[in-house]
Amino acid sequence: MRSPLIPIISFIVGAIILAGYFFPGSGLAAIRTPMLDWAVTLSGVAGLIAIINLVFGVHWRRLRDSSKDYLFSGLVIFAFLATFALGIFLGPTNPDYQKVVTAIQMPIEASLMAVLAITLAFSSLRLLQRQHNWMGLFFFISVIVYLLLNSGILSFMANIPSLQEVVSSISLVPIAGARGILIGVALGSLLTGIRIWLGSDRPYNG
Amino acid sequence: MNDANAKRCWYCQADLTRQDAPAENDSQDWLNNLRDNSPAPQGDDQPEEPANSSESPNEEVPAWLARIRTREQSERAASEDALSASSEELSSEIPDWLNEFNPDQEKEKPDAILPASASAQPENEDDDWLKKLESWQSEPTSSPEKTSTDVTVGSREKPAEKNPIEDEAVTPPDSALIKDSAPEWLQAFVQEPKSTPAAQQGNLSVQQPSTSAFLPAERTPKNEEDSLLRDSEPGQISPTAESIESSELDTALAPSQPGEENETWLSSYKKIHPDKDIKEQVIPAPVDQDQTKAPFNENSLMDWMKPIDPVTNPSQKEPVPQLEPAALPAWLQALSLKHNGKASAPSHSSSDFSDFGPLAGIEGTLPGEELNQFYKRPQTFSGLLKTTESQQVRSKLLKNIADQTHWEDENLEEKPHSHIWIFRLIVTVLMLAAVFIPLLFTQISSIAPSLYPDEVVQTFNTVNALSGGKPVLIAADFDGSLFGELNWSYQPLLAHLMERNIPIAFLSTNSEGTTLLNQSASTLIKQYPAYASSDKWMNLGYLAGGSIGLQGLAQNIQTTMPLNSALQSAWLSKPFDTVKRISDFGALIVITENADTGKYWIEQVKPSLGTTPMLVVISAQSAPLLQPYYASGQISGYLSGLNSAVAYEALTKTPQNATAHLSSFQITMVLAIMLVLIGGIVSLIFYHPQPGKKKRVNS
Amino acid sequence: MTLNTELIWTVVSFVLTLCIFSYLFGDNPLFRFATGLLIGVSAGYFAVIIIYQVLLPRLVVPLLQGSFPALIPLFLSGLLLTKLSPRLAKLGNLPMAYLVGVGAAIAIGGSLLGTLFTQVEGAINIFAPVASAGMSQKWILILEGGFLLLGTIAALVYFNFGGKEDKGNSVQRSPMVRFFSAIGQLFIAITLGAVFAGVMTSTITALIERSNFLLIAIKTFFGIG
Incomplete structure (x- = not known):
């Protein structure tokens, strides 16, 4: 049998934080602020644990076992150790060290998105091939219309009367669906949060 | 009766010997x-x-x-x-x-x-x-x-x-x-x-x-x-x-x-x-x-x-x-x-x-x-998922809806891959050509913006209305993947702020965000010498915890971010000493490529801002999901993508990177529109529904 | 010297960009090298950031200043570190429960006050401009507001997975729900279409930015312009 202490702690902490939303002017802030601060610190430690697990739990094991991608794992570990050692030595605010981000990370990540552009363009060729229904058709038309709006090329028709109003109205249409999606997501988050807060779901047990 | 010496019963064959x-x-x-x-x-x-x-x-x-x-x-x-x-x-x-x-x-x-x-x-x-x-x-x-x-x-x-x-x-x-x-x-x-x-x-x-x-x-x-x-x-x-x-x-x-x-x-x-x-x-x-x-x-x-x-x-x-x-x-x-x-x-x-x-x-x-x-085996638990009746009903309903929405034609699966490779190569060449040609030949003109989206105009007006003494807080919540788009998008806004000599403090819930913003700002600051000579640019560093950190920021910014990235006290020196709480900022500008990140900022921080305006610079991919927040008045304005940036540059009359790459952008966008349109038309023309071969996806 | 350093970093960026672009011809070792490098560098940089910008200012500096409450996150952090050991992992449940409790409350409060109430209010206030509008605009605003309200409600109805089981063991929604969910489906299709167009727009911008960088780098290498 698992100890009920852990869910009780989770509940009490959640209750204090939640109460702060509804009674912002009360004295709850005195206890709420340090609690949030501790949670921020713990989040950082959790991130550190995740990194250690990734590097030494996953890639180190692959390297040690000489599994299929052991060279790849070796590269990951080497890159990690080099970056970490350099960062500890120079500090993250050092302009030279920041090149790690601006000259290595950012170019790779941005290039991945650039490659995605071509992949999406190719995929859009078959946009209607998969879905021959009303939803597919509306999706198809919507993509074309909003690509046109995003490109800004409709500006050459700016002298057409009421074009501004039409464009504004068209750009408002996604609000309806997006609002429905947002409300649905908020309802889901609310229910999930309540379940976790009340202990019905306990993701911290492990 | 058996014989007295008999060792075994004559009737039942029972052993009659003495018991030892x-x-x-x-x-x-x-x-x-x-x-x-x-x-x-x-x-x-x-x-x-x-x-x-x-x-x-x-x-x-x-x-x-x-x-x-x-x-x-x-x-x-x-x-x-x-x-x-x-x-x-x-x-x-x-x-x-x-x-x-x-x-x-x-x-x-x-x-x-x-x-x-x-x-x-x-x-x-x-x-x-x-x-x-x-x-x-x-x-x-x-x-x-x-x-x-x-x-x-x-x-x-x-x-x-x-x-x-x-x-x-x-x-x-x-x-x-x-x-x-x-x-x-x-x-x-x-x-x-x-x-x-x-x-x-x-x-x-x-x-x-x-x-x-x-x-x-x-x-x-x-x-x-x-x-x-x-x-x-x-x-x-x-x-x-x-x-x-x-x-x-x-x-x-x-x-x-x-x-x-x-x-x-x-x-x-x-x-x-x-x-x-x-x-x-x-x-x-x-x-x-x-x-x-x-x-x-x-x-x-x-x-x-x-x-x-x-x-x-x-x-x-x-x-x-x-x-x-x-x-x-x-x-x-x-x-x-x-x-x-x-x-x-x-x-x-x-x-x-x-x-x-x-x-x-x-x-x-x-x-x-x-x-x-009779031996009892150790208690074992079934690996099967236990579902209630209502859950099963919902599951069936979801399956019905999915069946109505998705299906695949079997003949699509059987197409040879060689044609796909050729098509892919053609699309790649076309796309690269659409991008590179306007970059190489700068004389190719683009269509100047004449339709100004309302959210861009509101953003411009909000920044224009900011008081010069109040610092602005910028959240650089983005990574390198869409840095190019966001950099071109927020550059006119940043330039506008610097032009107005507004102090800027910036932080990020992403480890790369502040570094990338710092890099692009350092290039921009050179254009505004007055701004560069003062300490109006403060890096608060990384804020851990995601939405938890944001709530802490809204609750008490001085406790949540006590030090800047140089590990010095952030709120003691001018011009940031006037900031006691987050609503003391002149405005909050969130730069992100992620709709969820923008949503977290709106949910957690906006209620604490009071009358302080909140602006968002967001990637075009997340803009549709941010529109409802603008429509409900929770954010005062937003810039989404290159087109908005070009419009903002046009409003500030300071053309920069967005305007410089507009021609390439518009040509590539037109090409993309044509690819989608051609693909769709071809699909409609050559589509012959074969009821017998229609294969529903049941997952 | 500085110029040379800049040039080296430019070369690095250039090579790495080409490594990723090589994926257009299929998966290859160059692409895998770049992605492996990205993972390792990102992890290392993130670890340095956590140490310098989270643990130092929040944990170490307060402790050095003699702040007694800093012992609490220190203790919880110590317990959380036990998650690295399978044997001691259970000790880490306490700080995890703390984090989850705070996170759940944040999610509840944020969803309720930041999205649910405000978006419902926003859906209601669609008709607010009608009162101040002129007669010519009034009907347009009413139509526009009604259209958006219908779309919002219909999209919500689409996500309602309630139905009844019929004789054929098939679950169907009621006709009214089916009607509204069909409308909602169209609105969601339009919204997702706008999102897809936005994704294409963003990636195309990224492609232009990377192509522009490549051109600038080549010009730099060859001293052009």
Whole structure:
């Protein structure tokens, strides 16, 4: 049998934080602020644990076992150790060290998105091939219309009367669906949060 | 009748050789098991009350018993060989009333005396004795002895710690008392108890066979239990045959060899009144099984002794013969002295052995059941997902909806990959050409923005309305993936702020965000020397915790971000010393490529901002999901993508990177639109629905 | 010297960009090298950031300043570190429960006050401008507001997975729900289409930015312009 202490702690902490939303002017802030601060610190430690697990739990094991991608794992570990050692030595605010981000990370990540552009363009060729229904058709038309709006090329028709109003109205249409999606997501988050807060779901047990 | 020297019964092939002591010991093993369930002794100084002490017969010797005596006298002269005569022959001489105990003996006498494990026994032999065990359950009595016995039987106190022999030690009944209460004809049977040598060595007080065992006793539950338990006492099988008169009844029930008999099991016999219907006396009244109390606590019984559920055992449903319950159980007969000889001489017949169980290999014992079936496996849990009915209904509904929405045509899967590779190459070349050509040939003009989205105009107006003294907080919540788009998008905004000499503090919930913003700002600051000379640009660094950190920021920014990235106090020096809470900023500008990140800022921080405006620079991919927040007034304005940036640059009249790359952007966008349009039209033209080949995706 | 450093970093960026672009011709070792490097560098940089900008200012500095309450996050952090050991991982449940409790409350409060109430209010207030609008605009605003309200409600109905099981063991929604969910489906299709167009726009911008970088780098290498 698992100890009920852990869910009780989770509940009490959640209750204090939640109460702060509804009674912002009360004295709850005195206890709420340090609690949030501790949670921020713990989040950082959790991130550190995740990194250690990734590097030494996953890639180190692959390297040690000489599994299929052991060279790849070796590269990951080497890159990690080099970056970490350099960062500890120079500090993250050092302009030279920041090149790690601006000259290595950012170019790779941005290039991945650039490659995605071509992949999406190719995929859009078959946009209607998969879905021959009303939803597919509306999706198809919507993509074309909003690509046109995003490109800004409709500006050459700016002298057409009421074009501004039409464009504004068209750009408002996604609000309806997006609002429905947002409300649905908020309802889901609310229910999930309540379940976790009340202990019905306990993701911290492990 | 078998020959006196015969070693095997002529009728039943039972072994007639004498029982040796080792055989007794062998049988004690499993009897010890029974003893474990026996009631704990109430104390050595508390003698076991004779089963029939309150039922001593006082009536005169009946005629039938006199006849037995007469006959006994006539046969006393017979040699001792007669004692070793076969039991079936003896049983044939048992009077009719005694035969009532076992009606089967009248039908199949040889079988009746076979041990329980003999092959001649019915297949459902264990059912039989269980039935008999149940039939022995008598009506509950309110006597204190019974109550105490029941309680004792039910509770097995420290069975492993006690010496089973010591636990079972009982004091023999007071024979003098029995003598006094016994009728005259029985006085001769009563003798002083003698301790057997074995019992003396073991310092045991062993109950000796006495006349009390032969006295007809009222069959109370306690008596039954006691008799059953005594039957299982190894110490009670001590030889005391000298004290037994050789009557016809005794002969039938007496041990075939002196020194080996044990008559205590006979104490379970009822007191018989000859003047009454013998069947009524012998056969216990049918008792409703539900109302009976089990002689043993079921929890303390071994599994094989527990009553068999009649539902699960069809044989129990069969009507039980009227006389069946009164018959001696076969396994009890196997314990009787007339079978001792057989038990002592293993016949090595497989049918006499129990092949499995704790009694395996012991001849003449009850056939054990395979104990594996009683072993409980460790509790296992099903790996199947347990769902409620409503969840299943929803699942089916979701499947229906998915089926209506998604399907694939089988013929699409069969297209060769070579064509795909060619198409892919063509698209790649076209796209790269659309991008590079305007970059290489800068004279290609683009369409200047003339339609200004409302959100861009509102952003511009908000920044224009900012007070010069109040710093602005910028959240650089983005990574390198869409840095190019965001950099071009926020550059005009940043330039606008710098132009207005507004101090900027920036932080990020992404580890790369502040570094990337710092890099692009450092290039931009060079364009505004006045701004670069002052400390109006502060890097607060990384804010951990995601939405938790944002709530902390909204609650108390000075506690949540006490130091800047250089680990110096962030809020002591000008111009940021005026900031006590987040609403003290002139505006909050969130730069992100992720709709969720923007949502978190709006949800957690916006309520604490009060009247402070909140602006968002967001990637075009997330703009549709941010629009509702703008429509509801939670954010004052936003820039999304290159087109908005170009519009903002047009509003500020400071063309920068967005405007410089507009032609490339517009051409590539037109190409993308054409690809989508052509692909869709081709799909519609060449699509031939084939109902037979339509394949629904059921996942 | 500085120029040379800048040039080296430019070369690095250039090579890495080409490594990723090589994926257009299929998966290859260059692409895998770049992605492996990205993972390792990101992890290392993130670890340094956590140490310098989370643990130092929030844990170490307060402790050095003699702040007693800083012992609490220090203790919880120590317990959280036990998650690295399978044997001691259970000790980490306490700080995890703390984090989850705070996170759940943040999610509840944020969803409720930041999105649910405000968006419902926003859906209601669609008609607010009607009161101040002129007669000519009034009907347009009413139509526009009604259209958006219908879309919002219909999209919500689409996400309602309630139905009844019929004889054929098939679950169907009621006709009214089916009607509104069909409308909602169209609105969601339009919204997702706008999102897809936005994704294409963003990636195309990224492609232009990377292509522009490549051109600038080549010009730099060859001293052009």
